[in-house]
Amino acid sequence: MGGPAAGKQNKRVTITDVARHAGVSVAAVSKVMRNAYGVSPAMQEKVRAAIAELDYRPHAAARGMRGRTYTIGVLLDNVRNAFFADILDGIQEELRHGEYTVLIGAAGFDPEEQAKTIRALVDRQMDGLILIAPGTSRAEVLATAAATPTVVIGHHDSADTHDSVVDADDTGAGLVVDHLVSLGHRDIALVSAPGTRANQWKRTPETVLTAGYRAAMERHGLSGHMSVHHAAYSDDGGFKAGMTLLTAEQPPTAIMTGADVAALGIYRAAHELGLRIPDDLSLVGYNNTALAALAPVQLTSVDQAGHTMGSSAARMLIERVEGRRDRAMQTSMTPRLVVRASTTALRTD
Amino acid sequence: MGGPAAGKQNKRVTITDVARHAGVSVAAVSKVMRNAYGVSPAMQEKVRAAIAELDYRPHAAARGMRGRTYTIGVLLDNVRNAFFADILDGIQEELRHGEYTVLIGAAGFDPEEQAKTIRALVDRQMDGLILIAPGTSRAEVLATAAATPTVVIGHHDSADTHDSVVDADDTGAGLVVDHLVSLGHRDIALVSAPGTRANQWKRTPETVLTAGYRAAMERHGLSGHMSVHHAAYSDDGGFKAGMTLLTAEQPPTAIMTGADVAALGIYRAAHELGLRIPDDLSLVGYNNTALAALAPVQLTSVDQAGHTMGSSAARMLIERVEGRRDRAMQTSMTPRLVVRASTTALRTD
DNA sequence: AGAATCGCGTATAACGTTCTCCACTACGAA
DNA sequence: TTCGTAGTGGAGAACGTTATACGCGATTCT
Structure with missing residues (x-):
């Protein structure tokens, strides 16, 4: 029976x-x-x-029909980005001892795919959403935020419907430029992500980073030496950008990037062209991920305190979910330069 | 109004x-x-x-009350492990064009925390579960699998309640030993994860890997040269193991590991001790993650076809969810050695 | 011609919670 | 005594969906 x-x-x-x-x-x-x-x-x-x-x-589904699901949804494009892992750690740590569960949706880079994932999270009645540098249109995010408490990480555009956590990327870019200039570099190129894909975000991390770079270069009287290239934040994206930059007529003596992984692509390009790091080229990453600290890598980078960003985001979100706050807020972190072996004084030969 | x-x-x-x-x-x-x-x-x-x-x-919650939620839950310990990212890509790709959404629970290494996460996924009425090398007790997994279609990735123990996807880790270990022996090495040490934490899994990836290593060493008549060390699969774990091994009286001339990231910790230890890779020490990783391919790293490693493992797991799971199959099955992948610059012939001086 | 079957649409009972009301008891104040 | 009211416990109506069971007209089979 x-x-x-x-x-x-x-x-x-x-x-x-x-x-x-x-x-x-x-x-x-x-x-x-x-x-x-x-x-x-x-x-x-x-x-x-x-x-x-x-x-x-x-039974969470039954709960979801009337009340809350005690679930927080996190949207990110790619698990591979170690910086996101730092953020996730921060989120998890903040929420671990509460009653909430964190579920992650990895959507890839396609904006449409990301939008689908956001909708999927909303449909599953998440109590709150953390969107890490969403590539979806701003309108879509605002619409979502109107119905579900939402924290956006990365984009500097603020709104009164969602909270934001950002890093002062302009300051970060300034730190790097200052460092490189102090080492004697003048031809400093920036490799950052392609501009906003017509999705109405005005102040993405890339945009702010680029603005910071420009401001710092001008401050040092190096306007004529500015050079901005766009590349996907991946090994391959960095490689291509590196190839272009380093085979140009007047190649830069230092390259700074918006992501460690892109810097490593440039490293590969330099390697292939027979250039040594840091003797022939100073290289700076961004985010100070675990990658940058690896023994064979030793990449100078900018630390963004991803862990802290994550825990702040989680704390802010829970305040909203539990109705303890009803006004939007923004949090900004201060970056810090971590100097390693990939940058050195310009040879004066 | x-x-x-x-x-x-x-x-x-x-x-x-x-x-x-x-x-x-x-x-x-x-x-x-x-x-x-x-x-x-x-x-x-x-x-x-x-x-x-x-x-x-x-409304997914409402669906969950009667029928399915069209959601697949994935459990993993740590997003940072690049190999898991490969698996995830495979899963996503397989499921992207269907009607299913993939949600990831990152539980950390604590078995209790993992068990909590599995329960959370079950409570949220996932249609199916993919567990990547779960640290939870086997009993817990079997109980879960009895109620929800489940695929276990990594552990070689099979059961008639859940499907399995594994890599032939013993073969992989053999490939590495053969490679190193052919380069003249005899003192080949293995660094793998600590044994099963009393959780009833008999054939974890580590166990199988170690068995393969022993068999291969014996096959080459090197029983007397065997040396197995345990370390957490992290930069730090590798560093400590490396320090111990390399400062021993009779240090190995080659070290193979169960994970790329641990190999890089050993790299750091070697570096700190003034040893050069590969001249003074040949080093081999495992999983052939993006890490191993980085220009400054160039680590010889074993490719596990994570992508394929992920897509197989997804396909198998959906078959079960949709009731097209009612018998458990196992899939095993064949690993492949990828030789890079971190291994070289033993110096005969 | 009558019976059996098929194709298609609908009514409706679950599913497991939450949460608003309501009822009841005690007890203190008027 | 009568009336409030504070403190508890319970009834029961949602919530949005699925899936079973049924009704009904049209077709096919004896």
Whole structure:
């Protein structure tokens, strides 16, 4: 007996089972679960005992129909970006000891794919969303934020519907330029991500980084030496940009990038052209990911405190979800330069 | 009018709205959504038009209560492991064009935390689960698999309740040993992850890898030269193991590891001790992640075809979810050695 | 011609929660 | 005594979907 073929579901323990087992009403159990008002200590104990005994866990989908799901959704384009891993760690750490679960949607770089993923998260009734540098149109994000508490990480554009966490990328670019200039470099090129893909974001990290670069170069009287190239933040993107820059008539003596991984692509290009780092070319990454610290790599980079950004974002989001704050806010972090072996004084030969 | 304070939910479009708008029953719309049997072309068209017009998207939580959620949950310990990123890419690619959404739970290394995450995924009514080298007890996984279709990636233990995708790690270890022996090495050490944490898995990737190493060493008559060290698969874990091995009385001339990132920790230790790679020490990683291919790294490694493992896992899972298969199956991939600049012939001085 | 079957559409009972009301008991104040 | 009111517990109506069961007209089979 007990249909063997059925295969699935040996019957979940439901709130009704708990109620029956404890000899109380379903409503009472629900109250205890949500520690709502109007429950006597005696009731508490009885119900908790029953819950423990039956190993009851609430059914999130059912919860999602009426109340909250206790789930936070995180959107990112690519798990491979180590900087995102830092952010995730921060988010997880902040939420680990609460009752929330973090679920990650890795959407890839295609804006349409990202939009689909955002919708998927919303459809699954996430209590709140953290969007890491979304490539979707701003309008789409604003629409989402109107219905679900949302924190945007990366884009400097602020809005009164969603919270933001950013890094002062302009300052970061300044740090790098200052460092390189102090080493005697003047021909300093910047490799950053391609500009906004017509998606209405005015102040993406790239844009702000580029602005910071320009400002710093001007400050040092090097306007004539500015050179900005665009490349995807990947090994391959960096490689191509590196090839172009380094085979130009007047190649730069130093290259700074918006991402460590792109810097390593440039490293490969330099290598292939017989140039040594740092003797023939100083190279600077961004984000100070684990990549940059590897023994054979030793890349000078800018630390963005991804961990802190993540935990701030999570904290801000929960405030909103739980209704403890109803006004949008922005948090900005200050970057720090980490000098390693990939930058050195300009040879004066 | 239109309460401004409320803040949230401007009312979702529901299946009822669609039904009313199309002038049909709710049941009909549901049928169209699930392309179930018993719908005329005319009905199809009418309903689809209404869906498009109202931009209707089904409410996943509500779906979860009766039927499926069209969501696949993936458990992994750490997003930072580039090999997992390969697997994820494979999963996503396989599922991208279907109707399923992939949600990732990053649980960390603590088995208890992982168990919590698995439960969270089950509570959220995932249609199927992909567990990447779970650290949870085998019993827990079997219990989960009994209720939800599950694919386990990594562990070689098979069961008739869940599917498995593995790499032939023993073969992989053999490839490395053969390669190193052919270069003249005899003192070849292995650095792999610490043994099973009393969680009932008998054939974890580490175990199988170690067995392969032992077999290969014996085959070459090098039983007396075997040396196995345990270390966490992280830069730091590798560093410590490297320090121990390389400062021993009779240091190995070649070290092979179970993960690229650990190899890079050993690289750092070697560097710190003034040893050059590959001249003073040949070093081999595992998984052939993007790390190994980086220009400054150039690590010899074993390619596991993570992408393919991911897509296989996804395909197998969907078969189960959709009931097209009711017997467990295992898939095993064959690894391939990728020789780079971190291994060279033993100096005979 | 009557019976059986098929094709298509609909009504409606779940599914497991949450949360608003309502009811009841005690007790203190008027 | 009567009336409030604070403190508890419970009834029951949602929530949006799926899927079973059924009805009904049209076709095919004896």
